[in-house]
Amino acid sequence: xxxxxxxxxxxxxxxxxxxxLILSLxxxxxxxxxxxxxxxxxxxxxxxxxxxxxxxVSSFFSRTVxxxxxxxxxxxxxxxxxxxxQDYESRERDFAALKEENQRLKELLDLSSLPNTxxxxxxxxxxxxxxxxxxxxxxxxxxxxxxKYMPVIAYQDGLEGLVGKIIEVKASTSILQPLYDQRFxxxxxxxxxxxxxxxxGEGFRDSPxxxxxxxxxxxxxxxxxxxxxxxxxxxxxxxxxxxxxxxxFRLNEFSxxxxxxxxxxxxxxxxxxxxxxxxxxxxxxxKGPGK
Amino acid sequence: xSSILISSAAAILMLFIQSTWLSHGIFLGIIPDLAMSVLxxxxxxxxxxxxxxxxxxxxxxxxxxxxxxxxxxxxxFSSCAYLATLLSYTTEKDVFIIPFLLGTGATIVxxxxxxxxxxVFSANIHxxxxxxxxxxxxxxxxxxxxxxxFFLLSFVQRFFEHSPRKALP
Numbered sequence: 125x126x127x128x129x130x131x132x133x134x135x136x137x138x139x140x141x142x143x144x145l146i147l148s149l150x151x152x153x154x155x156x157x158x159x160x161x162x163x164x165x166x167x168x169x170x171x172x173x174x175x176x177x178x179x180x181v182s183s184f185f186s187r188t189v190x191x192x193x194x195x196x197x198x199x200x201x202x203x204x205x206x207x208x209x210q211d212y213e214s215r216e217r218d219f220a221a222l223k224e225e226n227q228r229l230k231e232l233l234d235l236s237s238l239p240n241t242x243x244x245x246x247x248x249x250x251x252x253x254x255x256x257x258x259x260x261x262x263x264x265x266x267x268x269x270x271x272k273y274m275p276v277i278a279y280q281d282g283l284e285g286l287v288g289k290i291i292e293v294k295a296s297t298s299i300l301q302p303l304y305d306q307r308f309x310x311x312x313x314x315x316x317x318x319x320x321x322x323x324x325g326e327g328f329r330d331s332p333x334x335x336x337x338x339x340x341x342x343x344x345x346x347x348x349x350x351x352x353x354x355x356x357x358x359x360x361x362x363x364x365x366x367x368x369x370x371x372x373f374r375l376n377e378f379s380x381x382x383x384x385x386x387x388x389x390x391x392x393x394x395x396x397x398x399x400x401x402x403x404x405x406x407x408x409x410x411k412g413p414g415k
Numbered sequence: 416x417s418s419i420l421i422s423s424a425a426a427i428l429m430l431f432i433q434s435t436w437l438s439h440g441i442f443l444g445i446i447p448d449l450a451m452s453v454l455x456x457x458x459x460x461x462x463x464x465x466x467x468x469x470x471x472x473x474x475x476x477x478x479x480x481x482x483x484x485x486x487x488x489x490x491x492f493s494s495c496a497y498l499a500t501l502l503s504y505t506t507e508k509d510v511f512i513i514p515f516l517l518g519t520g521a522t523i524v525x526x527x528x529x530x531x532x533x534x535v536f537s538a539n540i541h542x543x544x545x546x547x548x549x550x551x552x553x554x555x556x557x558x559x560x561x562x563x564x565f566f567l568l569s570f571v572q573r574f575f576e577h578s579p580r581k582a583l584p
Contacts (some may be wrong), residue, residue, distance in 0.1 A: 131504070133462070133464075133504050134463070134464075136463065137462070137463065137464035137501075140468060141464060141467045141493065141500070143496075144468060144470070144471040144489070144493040145493050145494060145497070147471065147489075148471060148475075148486045148489035148490035149485030149486065149490055151485050152476070152484055152485065152486025152487055152489075152532070153486070153536070155478075155484040156536045156539070171476075171479050174431060175431070175434065175462065178432075178434075178435040178436070179435050188490055205568075236471065249435070250435045250438060250480075251434055251435075251439075251446075252481050252482060253430045253433035253434040253446065253480050253481060254433070254446065254448065254477070254483075255445055255446055255448075255480060255543075255549065256529060256541045256542065256543055257481050261434070291482060292482060298484050306537060306544070307541060318539035326446065326462055327541075327544055327547075328547070328549050361500040393439060394442060398433055
């Protein structure tokens with residue numbers, strides 16, 4: 125038998141390539157127009173289930189490793205803890221008093237800007253396998269009440285901040301588009317001056333967001349650290365959800381608007397739990413998007 | 416047939432690993448494209464074009480895992496596999512240079528093809544930001560991980576290789 129490396133590729137190779145490429149382009153053409161129902165069902169039940177399984181295996185191993193290392197340190201800590209016990213007993217009385225005070229303050233402050241809305245907690249179980257798309261996968265889907273274009277927020281370090289929106293809903297999982305995605309847009313405004321613009325992601329988790337279309341007349345009042353919130357004018361996101369803080373800003377020559385970098389309020393690299401907001405529950409209270 | 420299944424399973428496994436265990440990235444939040452490395456390996460060692468079919472199948476699965484439209488990764492992976500198969504006729508596999516060039520080359524090809532797809536199809540398609548620092552990191556990372564994948568899979572190459580039935584005497 126002759127060694128194939130002395131010959132060029134056979135006609136069959138070109139045929140296989142042509143079939144695969146044409147087929148993928150045809151699928152791409154169809155899928156960009158309308159989603160085929162069958163792949164959706166497959167995605168919802170099989171792919172979603174597999175992602176959950178992988179996530180569960182990962183968390184099992186991380187918990188096991190964590191438990192073993194904890195056991196090692198328990199022996200050392202035990203003796204130290206005995207000594208500290210008496211000290212803590214005296215502090216416990218102070219703690220109880222502080223706890224009561226903290227509870228009262230929480231009720232007074234009511235930090236959430238969306239107090240009377242239905243929020244569905246979800247766990248981030250996976251991310252997009254590639255770097256081009258930056259979507260996150262959560263463990264709640266259609267069966268749990270998640271719907272397409274629901275806004276998603278999170279709480280981190282005592283702050284409530286925008287995370288993104290739901291772009292694809294399957295039976296038990298959903299895909300959310302984070303605000304750093306290159307195709308993410310939301311109506312935003314500067315909390316201090318109320319100037320309106322539009323927030324857009326840069327495509328990378330560590331890159332700042334861009335606040336576009338803020339008039340250059342705002343330049344004198346603008347300061348680093350100013351808060352940027354949603355304006356609600358896009359009819360998708362409720363108003364007054366914190367997006368982030370102003371970083372660097374500049375005025376391009378011959379441009380009527382500023383280019384403002386915004387540092388997101390939520391660090392999406394360490395996000396674990398998010399809350400999808402049921403906007404329909406807000407409409408009845410008169411605080412929905414656009415209100 | 417079994418080699419197609421094994422190659423597909425290995426690449427799909429890599430996709431799941433990328434989306435879960437490696438979801439936070441390795442450096443600067445960049446995820447190495449391990450699935451693509453496996454597909455390049457399959458395409459390079461099978462001169463009969465088997466790797467192209469495997470890449471198409473794995474691409475469809477990647478589209479289902481991702482927010483991308485169906486057919487996006489099928490096209491990108493199939494194109495890279497086709498080029499890797501063509502390259503296998505002109506050069507031999509070595510330990511470092513060829514796998515590294517395949518990994519980086521495939522990333523560049525995917526970068527340019529994604530731009531073309533984004534131009535031709537609807538506005539909701541993302542493309543690689545080929546002039547960003549992150550793309551440079553991804554380029555090097557994919558090159559290095561392809562070297563590693565080629566090295567590891569060379570120990571089990573016979574499972575990935577198409578073995579035609581022996582001709583009758």
